[in-house]
């Protein structure tokens with residue numbers, strides 16, 4: 387399929403040539419960024435390879451969750467419950483919120499898209515910090531709305547006063563990514579309260595809390611506590627990260643009923659599969675056991691950060707299950723060296739690298755790469 391207005395000379399308005407026949411995507415999609423998913427490691431015969439490029443959980447699902455998946459697989463000839471009633475009830479009970487405040491989707495990325503499509507269209511603006519989760523600009527452009535990206539501060543945190551100042555009459559939705567992907571930095575309760583007080587009541591603030599379970603900083607607010615008193619706050623959570631179900635695609639929204647209903651309206655029917663629904667219910671039931679694994683990832687994160695610092699890299703403390711090294715034009719080189727060592731990480735050309743806290747062996751290899759890198763180049767990653 388071609389994209390009208392893209393490189394096709396026949397599509398240019400100054401061209402006398404007729405349009406080539408055939409289906410065409412909307413002109414609004416021209417130049418849309420592609421989602422740059424974390425690469426998979428290539429298979430090697432000389433060493434075990436590790437994937438540290440997508441912020442996944444290194445632990446496989448718990449045995450009780452695998453059992454639920456196997457049982458659900460036997461019902462795969464049937465459509466799922468279109469309302470995911472049992473999962474919605476389990477999430478509502480888990481957070482002590484009414485069921486009509488919950489909407490589920492095929493990962494929280496789907497809910498980002500549903501919310502943007504529900505609230506913003508041509509002529510509207512969606513605001514977010516940048517750099518942040520790379521799906522935001524894509525969802526906004528697909529909806530035909532315009533992105534307003536407010537640069538992060540020098541210490542990689544959201545510039546909340548700058549974001550408040552960028553809100554205008556066209557702003558319909560604001561994403562606050564807490565902790566922020568890819569920098570791992572957080573927004574604190576006091577600055578967020580000040581920001582929320584400045585946001586007009588008809589602008590929805592979506593707290594994207596994909597990594598919230600890894601947060602240990604007591605000043606980070608719980609979005610689900612905040613949304614209760616603020617009708618224009620919504621929260622996104624996922625089973626992909628702390629719960630370790632990235633491959634099954636299930637996430638959720640907690641919001642006031644009108645917002646949750648709008649997100650349901652724009653979603654594809656039967657999105658959450660029977661398998662994903664049962665696995666998510668079983669994971670909520672095993673919540674405490676999974677919290678133990680999250681604690682192990684957090685302990686490993688602290689060990690990893692200490693190792694990188696001891697190697698001579700300067701990095702901010704992260705609150706997520708990944709670290710960010712602002713290596714600027716050395717990002718690609720560092721990623722290549724990690725790849726060589728059998729660990730696939732996520733480079734952002736010219737900006738930095740994001741490395742998931744993975745298996746201890748993978749983290750040790752990255753620290754060894756960092757040591758060699760600093761010896762060869764001098765300290766890097768000053769922030």
Ligand code: PMP
Nearest residue numbers: 493494495519567596624626637
């Ligand atoms: N929000 C943020 C900040 C993320 O980093 C991600 C995953 N990379 C998501 C949402 C989406 O996760 P999922 O669709 O797997 O729930």
